[in-house]
Amino acid sequence: MAKNGRLLLTGGSGMVGRNILEHPLSAEWDIVAPTSRELDLTDANAVNEYVAEVQPDLVVHAAGQVGGIQANMAHPVAFLERNTSMGRNIIMASYQSGVQKFLNLASTCMYPRAAPNPLSEDMILTGELEPTNEGYALAKIMATRLCQYIGREDEAAQYKTLIPCNLFGRHDKFDPKHSHLLPAIIHKVHLAKTNGEDTVEIWGDGTARREFMYAGDLADAVLKASGDIDNLPDLMNTGLGHDFSINEYYQTVADVIGWKGDFVHDLSKPVGMKQKLCATDRQSAWGWSAPTTLHDAIQRTYDFYLNEATK
Numbered sequence: 001m002a003k004n005g006r007l008l009l010t011g012g013s014g015m016v017g018r019n020i021l022e023h024p025l026s027a028e029w030d031i032v033a034p035t036s037r038e039l040d041l042t043d044a045n046a047v048n049e050y051v052a053e054v055q056p057d058l059v060v061h062a063a064g065q066v067g068g069i070q071a072n073m074a075h076p077v078a079f080l081e082r083n084t085s086m087g088r089n090i091i092m093a094s095y096q097s098g099v100q101k102f103l104n105l106a107s108t109c110m111y112p113r114a115a116p117n118p119l120s121e122d123m124i125l126t127g128e129l130e131p132t133n134e135g136y137a138l139a140k141i142m143a144t145r146l147c148q149y150i151g152r153e154d155e156a157a158q159y160k161t162l163i164p165c166n167l168f169g170r171h172d173k174f175d176p177k178h179s180h181l182l183p184a185i186i187h188k189v190h191l192a193k194t195n196g197e198d199t200v201e202i203w204g205d206g207t208a209r210r211e212f213m214y215a216g217d218l219a220d221a222v223l224k225a226s227g228d229i230d231n232l233p234d235l236m237n238t239g240l241g242h243d244f245s246i247n248e249y250y251q252t253v254a255d256v257i258g259w260k261g262d263f264v265h266d267l268s269k270p271v272g273m274k275q276k277l278c279a280t281d282r283q284s285a286w287g288w289s290a291p292t293t294l295h296d297a298i299q300r301t302y303d304f305y306l307n308e309a310t311k
């Protein structure tokens with residue numbers, strides 16, 4: 001198959017990056033994906049030299065210092081400073097080396113904490129951020145705006161940003177200390193089945209709603225956007241456009257794993273916000289929707305958990 005050109009992928013060893021590398025459409029590109037050891041994105045000189053040497057046709061920026069609430073609250077300086085530095089260095093090195101196509105990955109933490117659902121792209125910078133990950137969000141906003149300003153100053157430069165909703169999938173982290181909701185549910189229900197337990201506890205009443213997309217679907221969107229960057233909006237949510245209750249996530253995981261026990265709700269535990277859902281109008285107008293059903297996405301993630309993650 002004809003190659004589209006050379007693609008420099010940052011964060012190739014992370015969950016998002018690995019899903020991009022194993023997607024069939026990645027074969028259309030000659031992909032260069034340095035690890036942080038091979039290229040530390042916080043080192044501006046090294047990034048300038050690397051990009052000038054590699055001369056990519058397109059850069060996909062999927063690297064970042066990523067962590068949960070506790071890590072964000074414990075290390076706000078690192079989350080703000082390192083992510084700002086990585087974003088600034090790779091965007092400016094690319095622009096100054098004459099790279100005309102750049103795809104930046106942001107996050108829904110950029111939305112104001114009180115923004116109404118569904119979250120639409122023009123709500124960014126209209127209100128206060130969630131304080132627990134403010135530094136990380138500010139860094140993402142800086143990179144996003146930098147890409148938009150470059151596009152505004154230079155019509156030939158296609159510097160675009162995708163804002164993915166929450167993700168889960170292959171290459172996720174399943175250790176309960178670091179895992180997000182879906183891998184944590186998979187691990188919990190798997191243990192209940194293995195240990196012959198009849199009940200699994202859910203915090204709260206389980207009616208809070210969350211939007212989780214399969215990471216393989218984000219990879220699909222990223223690679224389609226890479227091949228069609230001229231038609232992509234400068235800023236676009238990448239999500240399902242619908243959500244599921246916590247109870248529905250637990251039940252689907254139980255169906256996939258084949259565990260037949262009961263869920264018990266601990267109403268004394270915190271549940272967080274009632275809903276967080278992305279608007280997908282721009283995504284629909286661009287012509288993409290997430291192809292994998294929740295059941296299939298959980299099945300593939302569970303297969304990964306059983307066959308690869310626990311080895």
Ligand SMILES: NC(=O)c1ccc[n+]([C@@H]2O[C@H](COP(=O)([O-])OP(=O)(O)OC[C@H]3O[C@@H](n4cnc5c(N)ncnc54)[C@H](OP(=O)(O)O)[C@@H]3O)[C@@H](O)[C@H]2O)c1
Pocket residue numbers: 010011012013014015016017034035036037039040041042061062063064065066086105106107108163164165166167168
């Ligand atoms: N996961 C989600 O639910 C989610 C949702 C929305 C948006 N996103 C965005 O997607 C991107 C990737 O997330 P992820 O879940 O794949 O994170 P991840 O699994 O933690 O991977 C982070 C990646 O960043 C690289 N990295 C970290 N510091 C670096 C440095 N100084 N220089 C070069 N590379 C560095 C790591 O490389 P090494 O392993 O080599 O150190 C790793 O490849 C992030 O921007 C994140 O905000 C993720």
